[in-house]
Amino acid sequence: MGRLAREGRFEFVQGGWVQNDEANTHYFAILNQMLDGHQWLNTNFPDAKPRAGWAIDPFGLSPFMAQVNKLFGLDAMHIQRVHYTVKKHLAESRQLEFKWRQSWDSSGETDILTELGAFSGYNSQSTCGPEPDVCYQYHFAAFTNPKFRPHRLLHKTSPLNLKERSLKILDQWRKKAALHSANAVFIELGFDFSYVIKGDLDSVYDNYKPLMEYINNSTELNTQVKWGTVSDYFDHIKNKPDKFPTLSGDFFTYADRFDHYWSGYFTTRPFNKNLDRVLESSLRRTEILFSLQRAREDVKKKKEDVKKKKEDVEKLTRARNTLSLFQHHDGITGTAKPRVVDDYGSRLFKAYKACDELSAAAIRHIMADSGTDLNPIRIRAAFKELEKFRVLEKEVELVVVSTIPRRTAAAQVIAVQAHLNLEVVGNRGEVIPQQVEPDIEYGKLNPKSKLITFWTELPSVSINTFRLKNTEQVKTKTTAKMYTFGEKSVSPTCQDIVLGQNKLVIKLDCKSGRLKTIEKRGKTVDVNQEVIMYPSALSGAYLFLPTGDPTQLLTDSTRADIVLVKGSLRDRAMVTLKYQESTIVLTYTVYHHQGSESEYLDLEIMSDLKNNGDLAIRLKTDIKSGDSIYTDLNGHTIQHHKYKSKLKTQGNFFPMPSTAFIQDSSTRLSLLGSEPHGVASLSEGWIEVIIDRRSKHDDGRGLGEGIQDNIPTPAHLRILVEARSETQARGEGYRVENPSIVSHWTLQTLLHPAFLLSRPLSKQTLPASVQLMKPLPCDEELVNLRYVDNQTCQLIRRKLGFTCDIDVSNNCDYQDTAIEELFTNDVTVTLEDHPFSPFHHKNDSNKSDLKAMEFSSEYVTFRN
Numbered sequence: 001m002g003r004l005a006r007e008g009r010f011e012f013v014q015g016g017w018v019q020n021d022e023a024n025t026h027y028f029a030i031l032n033q034m035l036d037g038h039q040w041l042n043t044n045f046p047d048a049k050p051r052a053g054w055a056i057d058p059f060g061l062s063p064f065m066a067q068v069n070k071l072f073g074l075d076a077m078h079i080q081r082v083h084y085t086v087k088k089h090l091a092e093s094r095q096l097e098f099k100w101r102q103s104w105d106s107s108g109e110t111d112i113l114t115e116l117g118a119f120s121g122y123n124s125q126s127t128c129g130p131e132p133d134v135c136y137q138y139h140f141a142a143f144t145n146p147k148f149r150p151h152r153l154l155h156k157t158s159p160l161n162l163k164e165r166s167l168k169i170l171d172q173w174r175k176k177a178a179l180h181s182a183n184a185v186f187i188e189l190g191f192d193f194s195y196v197i198k199g200d201l202d203s204v205y206d207n208y209k210p211l212m213e214y215i216n217n218s219t220e221l222n223t224q225v226k227w228g229t230v231s232d233y234f235d236h237i238k239n240k241p242d243k244f245p246t247l248s249g250d251f252f253t254y255a256d257r258f259d260h261y262w263s264g265y266f267t268t269r270p271f272n273k274n275l276d277r278v279l280e281s282s283l284r285r286t287e288i289l290f291s292l293q294r295a296r297e298d299v300k301k302k303k304e305d306v307k308k309k310k311e312d313v314e315k316l317t318r319a320r321n322t323l324s325l326f327q328h329h330d331g332i333t334g335t336a337k338p339r340v341v342d343d344y345g346s347r348l349f350k351a352y353k354a355c356d357e358l359s360a361a362a363i364r365h366i367m368a369d370s371g372t373d374l375n376p377i378r379i380r381a382a383f384k385e386l387e388k389f390r391v392l393e394k395e396v397e398l399v400v401v402s403t404i405p406r407r408t409a410a411a412q413v414i415a416v417q418a419h420l421n422l423e424v425v426g427n428r429g430e431v432i433p434q435q436v437e438p439d440i441e442y443g444k445l446n447p448k449s450k451l452i453t454f455w456t457e458l459p460s461v462s463i464n465t466f467r468l469k470n471t472e473q474v475k476t477k478t479t480a481k482m483y484t485f486g487e488k489s490v491s492p493t494c495q496d497i498v499l500g501q502n503k504l505v506i507k508l509d510c511k512s513g514r515l516k517t518i519e520k521r522g523k524t525v526d527v528n529q530e531v532i533m534y535p536s537a538l539s540g541a542y543l544f545l546p547t548g549d550p551t552q553l554l555t556d557s558t559r560a561d562i563v564l565v566k567g568s569l570r571d572r573a574m575v576t577l578k579y580q581e582s583t584i585v586l587t588y589t590v591y592h593h594q595g596s597e598s599e600y601l602d603l604e605i606m607s608d609l610k611n612n613g614d615l616a617i618r619l620k621t622d623i624k625s626g627d628s629i630y631t632d633l634n635g636h637t638i639q640h641h642k643y644k645s646k647l648k649t650q651g652n653f654f655p656m657p658s659t660a661f662i663q664d665s666s667t668r669l670s671l672l673g674s675e676p677h678g679v680a681s682l683s684e685g686w687i688e689v690i691i692d693r694r695s696k697h698d699d700g701r702g703l704g705e706g707i708q709d710n711i712p713t714p715a716h717l718r719i720l721v722e723a724r725s726e727t728q729a730r731g732e733g734y735r736v737e738n739p740s741i742v743s744h745w746t747l748q749t750l751l752h753p754a755f756l757l758s759r760p761l762s763k764q765t766l767p768a769s770v771q772l773m774k775p776l777p778c779d780e781e782l783v784n785l786r787y788v789d790n791q792t793c794q795l796i797r798r799k800l801g802f803t804c805d806i807d808v809s810n811n812c813d814y815q816d817t818a819i820e821e822l823f824t825n826d827v828t829v830t831l832e833d834h835p836f837s838p839f840h841h842k843n844d845s846n847k848s849d850l851k852a853m854e855f856s857s858e859y860v861t862f863r864n
Helices: 003-005 027-042 064-070 082-092 132-136 140-144 162-177 200-217 232-237 268-296 303-326 340-368 741-751
Strands: 052-055 078-080 098-102 113-116 246-248 395-402 408-417 420-424 434-439 446-458 464-472 479-485 497-501 504-508 515-520 523-534 561-566 570-579 581-590 600-608 613-621 626-631 639-644 654-656 659-661 667-673 677-680 686-694 713-723 755-760 769-771 782-788 793-801 828-833 854-863
Touching: 027 064, 027 140, 027 268, 027 303, 027 479, 027 782, 027 793, 052 064, 052 232, 052 854, 064 098, 064 113, 064 523, 078 232, 113 232, 132 162, 132 561, 140 200, 140 639, 140 741, 162 200, 200 782, 268 303, 268 686, 268 713, 268 741, 268 793, 268 854, 340 395, 340 755, 395 408, 395 854, 408 755, 420 446, 434 561, 434 570, 446 464, 497 561, 504 600, 504 686, 523 713, 570 713, 600 613, 600 686, 626 654, 659 686, 659 741, 667 686, 667 741, 686 793, 713 741, 782 854
Parallel strands: 052 078, 078 113, 098 246
Antiparallel strands: 098 113, 395 464, 395 755, 408 446, 420 464, 434 446, 464 769, 479 561, 497 504, 504 515, 515 523, 523 613, 561 570, 570 581, 581 600, 600 713, 613 686, 626 639, 626 659, 654 677, 659 667, 667 713, 677 686, 782 793, 793 854, 828 854
16 A cells, blocks of 8 residues: 555545544644644655545535645645535536635635535445436446345446446536536545445456546547546646636535534534543643653653653553544534444543543653642543542642643632531642632532632643641631522512622522623623523434424523522522423522633533433523624634524524624624534524434434433533724624634633642642743644654644734733743753644744734754
8 A cells, every 4th residue: 555655546635533523623623633644644654645635524514624734735625515505506607616715814825726526425326427326337336245236227347338338427427527617527436335345446447447448549529537546636627727716614504405404413412522622621731741741851761761651652642542533523423323422432531531640640740749649629430420529538739730821810619528627728828819618519519528719820831739728717708608599488579699799790580590681891781591492303413403493491480499609709500490301500600809700601501401302592682783693613713604584493503613602883792612512693682502402313314313312411601791892884794703812711711721639748848830831922822732752742823813893801911932932941942843744844934923813833842
């Protein structure tokens, strides 16, 4: 195979670890799976440099993949699953070849030649031309597969039928060519699982060879046919004078026929989607700490240290590969069979545990900690169990790790035994703002433990220590108070429940617990919150096909169980709803302390769904948003969508990997999610997300069964209200928008929260704080510090695109720092621009002046 690749007769397309989903995936995981794939290919097939992208099976397509392909040195791409009416329009106008451009690009730098498959399928039975029954007759791989034999349409090529069959297939090819603007077409030969049976390849070659020779030798037919790779085809058409049109935007939401929109998988199996994001954060943190550990290593290592390092590198590599594997378009989508889902989950869980172990080891090394007992505060006992607090039983030292490249201020939470009088102090004994509160998680009170919430200010990318120590008395001024509401205890004239003070105040209805208003800096947004269940007798893993109006689970007449906890650092309200056999717990949290945490309402929804249907949270606001909603693509860009009244409900839902917002001229309301969801705005001022879904129905798209293996799942949203200060009117067309810088910061801390651990007290005193990296500019993000080998790592940065319509309320402490000086004074580095793909040896451009929406890649080598 290596020789064939070297000769250009065999090609790896795309080069990623998998053909990833493009709706639910985050850019961190996409880059990770591309890096994994290209690194593996470079190691095993160094002559097989991928040149063309290939996305024939993801259920809808994102322009971010076009940007990624350019980053990895690809110069063209082939795509397939696009809404059938869009495909028909592009085919009729001969625009199936186009230059795909990023919506934020005004110069065309990001353009990549893209071809869209003309027909609904991607197999040889349906791609040779417009008539599948004819194309099937040339599916010669089927001769060797017992599944297809015998079949009345299958005929081998022979001298007796050579002319007839040559003209017949040529007629299909010419009809296909009539839909393209280029003077060539390529024909796929095969299908899923083709060429796994001995003889498949010979059968295809032996039957096509005489057909090709007949056509090529006929001067009357004026056609040349040859074997080739995808890149051969693109090399032929991209240098022709044909001018291809330019297209911007995404291809969501996909439909293959009728009103069958594939918007269900945006939320299907949310437990696994949540675990995916947990692993992403864990892997990123581990990569950063692992690389910085190597920065402090003695190059003269003992043999046992070398062996341990090799084992750790293998463990890190397996964790990377596991995350990459789950990005498959039947992985994170939730569209696999239960046994495959369980296998994915088991792998994710093992990788998550490995990351915690590697992170703890790196922290000990960096802090020169001679102990070995460093344990995470939050633990997950098994794949199908939720992450929970490990209850602390005595005085310990607390370690808090931040991997955000700027100073952050946030509340941290630990659980301790209920009967103990403990408080958190700084490493030097200084008082830390904190509150003691009941241990209520997902609506359930644990009487054997209590929570201590304490305030931290953490330097950029740092390891910080605190102490949990005995105190003679618990200070009453820091202790939260708990109130319980229920059907029996609520009077008909009860007052609204108020959470927060000063900067952010929210009001909940005292009977139902639904959100009513959000007030921020004197500006009030009315919110009529609903919890709804769409009936889904026809929905399945892929499709969302509601069969009627949703059932209202949360109305003014609802009498929910409400527990309220109010303290000096935060207020919380936990609302428990029962719907038939299902339980939904809504936890609202508002922080008081100054900082970015006091900018948003934290809403956690725990769903234990036992009934069939699609569970959604809907916010009906007074924002004059018209027919527009804005959603993110892979956590990177923002796509503008307009509500289309001609479409059914399912056609107006879009993927929300992390962000969605509605806005008018004065106000923006954003939803920021820790895991992907389906999202819609079905009327002016509305925004709703699907939280969980269950169906006994198979929607006929390949799974063969419904989704009945639901696991109690947390969804974590942050609701951010911001004042806009537009200075000029804008048109009614599609608009390019960006999040605010505060929205970016809020999402970063949601996706990458601080990592808390504890260690027994000992004679060794750890430093109060070790800063590992200086801050990046306020509009830059540390995507990863990915370990490469020895003391070299790959520094990946991202320049944020943000709106200027929203003022920044928080200052950023960044001071201009050269990348070479980014790391703290105890290490020195050499820096080298290095492309993303190891197949390339230099960057096409210098990224020292990074532009908005761009990614950069540099190799950093630490020198002791």
